[in-house]
Amino acid sequence: MRVLVTGGAGFIGSTLVDRLVTGGHEVAVVDDLSSGGNRNPEAALHVLDVRDPGVGALAERWRPEVICHLAAQISVRKSVADPVRDAQVNVEGTANVLEAARRSGARKVVFASSVATYGRPAVIPVPGDAATDPRSPYAASKLSGEVYLAAYRGLYGLEYTTLVLSNVYGPRQSPDGEAGVVAIFTDALLAGRRTVLYGDGSQTRDYVYVDDVVDAFARACGERGDGRRFNIGTGVQTTDRRLHSLVAAAAGVPDEPAFEPPRLGDLPAMAVDPAPALEGLGWRPAHDLPSGLKATIEWAARD
Numbered sequence: 001m002r003v004l005v006t007g008g009a010g011f012i013g014s015t016l017v018d019r020l021v022t023g024g025h026e027v028a029v030v031d032d033l034s035s036g037g038n039r040n041p042e043a044a045l046h047v048l049d050v051r052d053p054g055v056g057a058l059a060e061r062w063r064p065e066v067i068c069h070l071a072a073q074i075s076v077r078k079s080v081a082d083p084v085r086d087a088q089v090n091v092e093g094t095a096n097v098l099e100a101a102r103r104s105g106a107r108k109v110v111f112a113s114s115v116a117t118y119g120r121p122a123v124i125p126v127p128g129d130a131a132t133d134p135r136s137p138y139a140a141s142k143l144s145g146e147v148y149l150a151a152y153r154g155l156y157g158l159e160y161t162t163l164v165l166s167n168v169y170g171p172r173q174s175p176d177g178e179a180g181v182v183a184i185f186t187d188a189l190l191a192g193r194r195t196v197l198y199g200d201g202s203q204t205r206d207y208v209y210v211d212d213v214v215d216a217f218a219r220a221c222g223e224r225g226d227g228r229r230f231n232i233g234t235g236v237q238t239t240d241r242r243l244h245s246l247v248a249a250a251a252g253v254p255d256e257p258a259f260e261p262p263r264l265g266d267l268p269a270m271a272v273d274p275a276p277a278l279e280g281l282g283w284r285p286a287h288d289l290p291s292g293l294k295a296t297i298e299w300a301a302r303d
């Protein structure tokens, strides 16, 4: 199968590209290299902004069967600071990718959305059919991308699957920015720098390993899950304090974080129920947190 991966030089996208190439698929990447820099020599890299009309021209020329759309402005905090830029990349960029898919005759788009679209959920783990309640420009732009997918399916029959990703971690995640707590702890603890927990350490998140996430993308590239959105997480809540202990243990360093006051707007708890993805995609997470952290730390300590 021919698959175009936007954001394919990034953390999740490049892991997906490797997985698709290994699976015998033909892969091309669109990425502006603004944060990602990973390359697979088997996949043609097109250095383009997702908003660039060149994405449509490329798709018409190359005719992918599926487009996995991961290129995005990924930071909630940056979206609050500059909501217009967030919308430009995440809304305009998604519309441009959908136009490229339509014009090239692609069968399907697989889209990376976020648990941020749930806002402050009443029930945890969040059921697959829970109402969305975006509370940041990032959440609004991701949800807007989902609405565009539904509109293109209704108008043109372009299929889609939306994967609602919880906190993804693993090799290649950047410690820059605030999203990758595992990468931030790993980087600091291996370098002997101070680590900080905000609040009392009881805040929870649902950490899902990147290989499991790309497995969900690979499954969604096929015929399954058309026209649906799936939670991609483990359903397990891990506190910041426990995560820190696990990373410190795996890195073989003392477990002594500093504590600072909670940050405004931080969500107290999050986990999502992945059960519908088992029924819809045949997907379930295969890695538990200790084994995923071990692989992540081995990668981070590789040289």
Ligand SMILES: NC(=O)c1ccc[n+]([C@@H]2O[C@H](COP(=O)([O-])OP(=O)(O)OC[C@H]3O[C@@H](n4cnc5c(N)ncnc54)[C@H](O)[C@@H]3O)[C@@H](O)[C@H]2O)c1
Residues within 6 Å of the ligand: 006, 007, 008, 009, 010, 011, 012, 013, 030, 031, 032, 033, 034, 035, 036, 037, 048, 049, 050, 051, 069, 070, 071, 072, 073, 074, 089, 093, 112, 113, 114, 115, 165, 166, 167, 168, 169, 179
């Ligand atoms: N990492 C997570 O925990 C997580 C959680 C929920 C959703 N997501 C979503 O998954 C996707 C991938 O995230 P990631 O963690 O791999 O981030 P990442 O920053 O590693 O990857 C994003 C890639 O997109 C590229 N990019 C950014 N803006 C672009 C633009 N305007 N044009 C072309 N390319 C552009 C970057 O260079 C980078 O390679 C994103 O859509 C993100 O919103 C990630």
